[in-house]
Amino acid sequence: MSFNLAIMLQESVTAAPSAPMLYMGDATITYREVDDRSRRVATALRDRGLQPGDKVAVQVPNVPEFVYAYFGILRAGLTMVPLNPLFTAREMAYHLDDSDTRLLITSVFSLAGAVEGAAEAGVSDVVVVPLGTELPDGSVAFDSLLDAPPFDDLHPTSADDTAVLLYTSGTTGRPKGAELTHYQxxxxxxxxxxxxxxxxxxxxxxxxxxxxxxxxxxxxxxxxxxxxxxxxxxxxxxxxxxxxxxxxxxxxxxxxxxxxxxxxxxxxxxxxxxxxxxxxxxxxxxxxxxxxxxxxxxxxxxxxxxxxxxxxxxxxxxxxxxxxxxxxxxxxxxxxxxxxxxxxxxxxxxxxxxxxxxxxxxxxxxxKGYYKRxxxxxxxxxxxxxxxxxxxxxxxxxxxxxxxxLKDMIVRGGYNVYPREIEEVLYSHPDVVEAAVIGTPDDRLGEEVVAYVAVRDGADLSEADVITFAKEQLAAYKYPRSVVFVAELPKGATGKILKRELRTS
Structure with missing residues (x-):
């Protein structure tokens, strides 16, 4: 059975070609316009020698070019590897090499690390969303892809072919590429x-x-x-x-x-x-x-x-x-x-x-599984x-x-302690804006409970206040024995709190 995820865009264009699909700043971009531009990207990528199943990394923030690239990649039967625009050169090199990426689409916001990482990984084909910035040697502007004629076909991928190779956050080791299929x-x-x-x-x-x-x-x-x-x-x-x-x-x-x-x-x-x-x-x-x-x-x-x-x-x-x-x-x-x-x-x-x-x-x-693992x-x-x-x-x-x-569970003196339960209690305090709980090594109990807390501006909250508040609502083995006050908890690109950074701080 053939099935290509880009059929979604094609069907929506057929249903309402002039309907707005994207808003970006003052711009309104219709379904017809997105479809046309993504078809041109598909042609340009295939003209650069890419074959169905090849990997194209996209390291672009939430701008229309991401959408054009995504549906162009799918339409051409290629696989997209979405990457964080904040990645360093070392991180880029790892992801590009591990995914066997053939071409990288990046932006001026990530240029230095992207170009260095691509060179280290042996990826020489680099496309840049420029915004008026001078392009690195050997790279081309994303807009040049839009000069290609529209790709008339929808590549007949299998429903079980990998559409997106999405890397996990790597909280339990080096990031792994999860193979997400068109049908999935x-x-x-x-x-x-x-x-x-x-x-x-x-x-x-x-x-x-x-x-x-x-x-x-x-x-x-x-x-x-x-x-x-x-x-x-x-x-x-x-x-x-x-x-x-x-x-x-x-x-x-x-x-x-x-x-x-x-x-x-x-x-x-x-x-x-x-x-x-x-x-x-x-x-x-x-x-x-x-x-x-x-x-x-x-x-x-x-x-x-x-x-x-x-x-x-x-x-x-x-x-x-x-x-x-x-x-x-x-x-x-x-x-x-x-x-x-x-x-x-x-x-x-x-x-x-x-x-x-x-x-x-x-x-x-x-x-389907983890790529090459x-x-x-x-x-x-x-x-x-x-x-x-x-x-x-x-x-x-x-x-x-x-x-x-499972990896966040704290074992204190033989008791299982679940950080989320403690965090729920801490969030109920009127002066607490953010809270995260981790376990730290303890010679006597194995692990001890530590809370990281960000408080509301102007609040006068002490470590003793927080401990007492938690102690009143939790069993004796659960409440935090120490509290670390921070201006803001560390977060990843999605806004998710990064407990691994608290453990290494």
């Missing part, structure tokens, strides 16, 4: 948005990085699949997001918990944000207090939490509505996806808060089940709850 990505952006009634009339805010699976699948792919529109923002700023919601009459926002924290704190006085109807949270567990604060600020808005990984092309479970959701739950598996909880011996666990184990997932949303693939995929490395449980109604990452 199609099903994800079809099934999940149906749950909150996405349609061509919706306008999404595209501030999640498109090089990340959440932004790529749940924002760009979903927008294209349903013929909707997306307002692109290259970086997150709460005021800029509010401006764009009001300006574009946006209806859907997808973000990570730290974005919701910032939106809850931002000044929205006098703004008309009444069109915003749905907010999707993922990437990490969102504290209940943050949900309450956001929904109190944005009247009529419902924050729906989901769960997924790079390996599952974004969505695995979802809370479908305000009436059916459970706050703090990641919801139920989406259509066509199975989930279960197992103990350390691999036995399935029954429902109940006492039955915490590793979450396993099986269904149409699972990756058969051992890692065999370890992650066993009997069709993806072993997520996340700890959780299921209640009697079939709702799932993530307790923590």
């Amino acid at each position: 990505l199609y099903m994800n952006c079809t099934v999940a948005p149906e749950l909150f009634g996405m349609s061509a009339s919706d306008v999404s805010i595209g501030v999640l990085p498109l090089f990340h699976v959440f932004g790529l699948s749940s924002v760009l792919n979903a927008t294209t699949r349903w013929g909707a529109s997306v307002a692109l923002l290259p970086r997150f700023d709460a005021t800029a997001v509010i401006d764009e919601i009001e300006r574009r009459r946006a209806t859907v926002f997808a973000g990570v918990p730290t974005m919701y924290v910032a939106l809850a704190e931002a000044d929205a006085t006098g703004r008309d944000l009444s069109t915003l109807r749905a907010a999707v949270s993922g990437g990490a567990s969102i504290p209940g207090e943050v949900i309450k604060a956001v929904e109190a600020k944005f009247t009529g808005l419902v924050v729906l939490e989901g769960y997924g990984l790079s390996e599952t092309a974004s969505t695995t479970t979802f809370n479908v509505s305000a009436t059916e959701r459970k706050v703090l739950s990641i919801g139920k598996p989406v259509w066509g996806v199975e989930m279960k909880v197992i103990d350390d011996e691999g036995n399935a666990l029954s429902a109940g808060t006492d039955n915490v184990g590793q979450l396993l997932v099986r269904g149409h949303n699972i990756m 058969p051992d890692a693939t065999a370890d992650a995929l066993r009997n069709g089940w993806l072993h997520t490395g996340d700890l959780g449980y299921r209640d009697d109604e079939g709702y799932y709850f993530v307790v923590d990452r």
Whole structure:
């Protein structure tokens, strides 16, 4: 069976060629225009000697050129390798070499590290989104790709061919490339948005990085699949997001918990944000207090939490509505996806808060495997089940709850301590803006509980105050014994808190 994910764009162009697809600053770009430019990119890439299955790395922020490149790559039967624009030369060299990339599309924002890394990896074909900057020797401007004639064909890729080689964050070693297929990505952006009634009339805010699976699948792919529109923002700023919601009459926002924290704190006085109807949270567990604060600020808005990984092309479970959701739950598996909880011996666990184990997932949303890593693939995929490395449980109604990452669990004096539970308590303090809990080595207990906290401006909060507050709400073995105050917690490009940096600080 042949199936190419770029058919989504082709179908939406056929349905409404003049409909707006992208908003960027003052510009409005229609579906017809995106389709034409992506077809030209496809021709240009094939004319440069690339063959179906070859890898093209895209290291570009949330700008229209990312979208043109993405659908051009797919249409030509190539595989996209999305990369973080903040990568250093060393990181670029690793990813380009490991992925066997043939051509790199980068931008002026990443130029120095990109060119050096490409040279080290032996990638000589470099395309740059220039913005008036002088191009490095041997590179070409992205706009020159648009001079090629439109690619008339849609390459007949197999449904199981790799569309996107998406690298994991590398929290448990060097990053691995998860092979996401055309069919897998199609099903994800079809099934999940149906749950909150996405349609061509919706306008999404595209501030999640498109090089990340959440932004790529749940924002760009979903927008294209349903013929909707997306307002692109290259970086997150709460005021800029509010401006764009009001300006574009946006209806859907997808973000990570730290974005919701910032939106809850931002000044929205006098703004008309009444069109915003749905907010999707993922990437990490969102504290209940943050949900309450956001929904109190944005009247009529419902924050729906989901769960997924790079390996599952974004969505695995979802809370479908305000009436059916459970706050703090990641919801139920989406259509066509199975989930279960197992103990350390691999036995399935029954429902109940006492039955915490590793979450396993099986269904149409699972990756083919890790590129060139058969051992890692065999370890992650066993009997069709993806072993997520996340700890959780299921209640009697079939709702799932993530307790923590398996690697983040703290073992203190023989007791299992889940950082998320402590973080929920800390977020409920009126003067705490951000909180993260980790375990540190302890000679007597094995590990000790340490909290990192960012407080509200002007707050007078001491370490003793935080410890006492937590102690009143947690068992004796759980509450933090020390508190580190920081101006802001370290975050990755998506806004996800980086606990690994706290462990090495």
